[in-house]
Amino acid sequence: DLDKGLFLWYYLGPVPFGEEILFRAIPSDKLATYDGKSWNVGLPSSLVFALLHNIKFKAGVLPVGISLERIPFPQFMLGLLSWKFEREGGLGKAAVAHGMHNLAAIIFEPLVKKKR
Numbered sequence: 240d241l242d243k244g245l246f247l248w249y250y251l252g253p254v255p256f257g258e259e260i261l262f263r264a265i266p267s268d269k270l271a272t273y274d275g276k277s278w279n280v281g282l283p284s285s286l287v288f289a290l291l292h293n294i295k296f297k298a299g300v301l302p303v304g305i306s307l308e309r310i311p312f313p314q315f316m317l318g319l320l321s322w323k324f325e326r327e328g329g330l331g332k333a334a335v336a337h338g339m340h341n342l343a344a345i346i347f348e349p350l351v352k353k354k355r
Contacts, residue, residue, distance in 0.1 A: 250345065255337035256330075262288045262318065263325040263333055281326075285318025313340070 266284045292314040295304050317340045325333035 250341045251338045256334040259333045264330050281322040288318040289315035
């Protein structure tokens, strides 16, 4: 099905790469040059990354706020892992790890929802 193929391509390609640039590469480059310590970037950028995955939408489209009830742990851990990959192996490794996380979420989310 074309819609499913485009969905997979989008969430396994442009989304991980774009988010890695936004949440890892830019903060790492800017803040590391500011204080000389790239390790100061991993935790806050991962926290922001996770919190932004808690955006509440109205009618599935319009963002209406961020839920601060919980930090999405898988996204927080993905942020830390991607930051580590980006620091040690470059943006490509971080984007691939992010894409694999998205693939796992696409595969397992329906299974988790069935058990609730």
